[in-house]
Amino acid sequence: MQKVIESFGVGKKFGATQALNDISFEVNESEIFGFIGPDGAGKTTLFRIIATLLLPNEGEMKVLGLDATTGFKELRSNIGYMPGRFSLYQDLSVEENLNFYATVFGTTVQENYDLISDIYSHIEPFKKRLAGKLSGGMKQKLALSCALIHKPRLLVLDEPTTGVDAVSRSEFWSMLAKLRKYNITIIVSTPYMDEAMKCDRVALIQNGRILSIDTPQKIREGFSKRLYRIRAQDKYKLIIALRKYPNTNTAYPFGDSIHVTFIDNAPGDSLPGFLESEGIPGVTIEESGAGIEDRFLELMEKTA
Amino acid sequence: MNDIVISVRNLVKKFGDFVANDNLSFEVYSGEIFGFLGANGAGKTTALRILSGLSSPTSGEVMVAGYDAKKEPEKIKKNIGYMCQKFSLYEDLTVKENTMLYGGIYGMSLPLIKKRTAELMEKLNFSDYENKLISDLPLGMKQKLAFSVAVLHEPKIVFLDEPTGGVDPVTRRQFWEMIYEAASRGITVFVTTHYMDEAEYCDRISIMSDGKIVALDTPANLKKQYNAETVEEVFIKIARPDSPPSPLKGG
Known part of the structure; x- marks a missing residue:
């Protein structure tokens, strides 16, 4: 099976702060891989390196077989990135945002509509509304639709469920599960430990280091005492x-x-x-x- | 049971034709940890603003810390504390300056502020950080300090808005121990949160949906009643709207 991400000893420093330290892991095709850790653990820095938006100081990050530092042009058209902060255009409507992202990636909404229809149908009734006027759960669905519209092979979701209510969170996770059939690999970060159970495999991350990588079940079984x-x-x-x-x-x-x-x-x-x-x-x-x-x-x- | 510190009877709050709070009635006791839950737009924020004296009910009777929310909101404000995870402290002031500022706002005397600050620094092991800027503190420390500042004036009630989001599991537990300790001193802790595992720590929880309180009990009783393993399951069973979702901002 092809590895979608291969990270070897990746490190990143900001001034004196070692944000990431010796990060090594692999992500398999079609996997939902979770990074679970508190704020400040290094999740966002790692995701930016994977999304080719930051360069590591040490180690090697290979994404879809390409080096993230040199292959960024090709990679960017194959990655869908949803940053932690809502980053769509608040003064464009729902529909305008979606069209904008499709156009930037050289495609159309019609071409990949089947991929997003399940998610987008929730917000389509409000397609004329400005993105800035949507509720948290709706913004999240629009951001996911925009990240998916160019049919990426890898979806990078940085804390997609932070600040979203439990109903929307649970809907969001079932949407991710449905994306499996399109062969899209998903990496997702969250500070909420209970969301680990929704992933195929997870890495526990703290202070820039990975504490453990395994299936959620195996991680639980790793507890050493009664x-x-x-x-x-x-x-x-x-x-x-x-x-x-x-x-x-x-x-x-x-x-x-x-x-x-x-x-x-x-x-x-x-x-x-x-x-x-x-x-x-x-x-x-x-x-x-x-x-x-x-x-x-x-x-x-x-x-x- | 203990004294009632929050008493809400038939609270209605309307904005034009829109009913944000539809006939709420509940009571909260002194020393209780009360979880106030609901989906985005369910009406939590509206109710919270009324309970903290920032907004007036359209009708109904709301008594908080012995004062009427309609007639004496300023007295309510003096008797409550408020903390939200992200914006409680001034980042460009030091630890000590923050305690001075909040103590001053709540009308505490200078000697009392100094005494409580010193006690606090010792209790939290913060003595080396007294003159550090908040922006230089790790998140876990900020959070413990934010809670301590919110109860510096020993309010009857402290309102916590998503108190432990994003912190590491150890800090989170230290934080809940601080909450338990405050509750054991008789301070009522009123928690609003999206995160149902925070709700599991509460003595009782209420769940709002479409402006109404649709469930109110201990987490254990609600789990039993809804045949659910977790409060999250209870919440989803109750709060998943049957009608098309509203796109309006809220929460």
Whole structure:
């Protein structure tokens, strides 16, 4: 299978800041590949290098078999790039934006309409409206339509779901899944760990370094300890008490429970009594599988 | 249950013919972490502006921190704190200048501002950063500081708008611990967010759709009721509009 992206030891510095450090990964054809990490991890810098908009200081970035630093002319007509900040023309209408992007890439909306019809149909009723007057979810659909209109082989989506409500986010991910049948490879970045599960493979990224690359399932299975969810009415008191318990390894708040690992890998018989003596009644303890975010936390501890 | 700090009865807010808030009624208790959810354009921002004294209801009764939102919005403003992830602090002022500025705006005395700032620097381990510009701080530190500044005057209620978006998982957890700690001191924490995993941290959540509150309960009860694994699933089941989507700006 042809590799759509091959990155070897890519590094990027801005002044004294090392934004990317020894970034190596490969993306396969037709894959949905996610970069999951917080703001400032280096996702946008990496995506700009892939989209031929920034040059790396070190290493080699090959995209669609071409070197991103020298092959940019050819690459740009084969990449669809959706930057994190809404970058369409706010004072052009929906339809005008789409026509503009099609024309810039030497094609027409009609020619590739089947590719975008599923996405564009949501906003077509408002095609006369100025892009600046659309809601977040609508802007996102228009931006995706514009990034797709020249039928790129690689789609580069930088935080497409940031600031968009849960309904639009879920619609967006199902649209990406439907693009598989057109053989388009997709790389997508997000700070939201739960979105990792929608990707075929993901790279966890933090402080300019890749922490782990694998399928979401394998990343979860990489969690090295047994994980317990502990619940009580007063979560704050529960965390403080758990941190006092001698056998506790880590205790982190996770939604309505506290995720806890133990030095002995099990809570031990004395835990319920201990919590009771700390004034925390009605505690429930259950073993649970680790999520992407649990694994991310564990990897962060190891590199700290 | 604890004292009621927000009481909303039959709140209606109209803009011309458009009903942005359609007969909302709910209560929030002291020390509660309350999640206020809804899709873009559901009417969250409108309600939030009324609760924080920035806008007046068309009809209905809204009491916040003991004051009437229609008659005493200025008193409400003094008794609440507000933080949003991106714009809470002045980037070109130092850490200390920001605490001075916000303390001053909320009418705190200079000695009190100084005392609280010193306590805060110690609690957050920020002593080396006191005279640094906000723009030079990492995101995680900014966020913790923004929250601390929002509660510097010990308000009865603090409004948080998407508080933990974009931060790393460790910082995020430290941040929620700060929220838990504030709630345990009796401060009510009112969270609006798009991110349903933030909602999972709340004691109770409400979900708005088309100007109405369509669900209000603990995350656990809502998951049970809608037979869903996550709050996100509950939200999508409730908020997915059957009618054609509105292109209007909102959120």
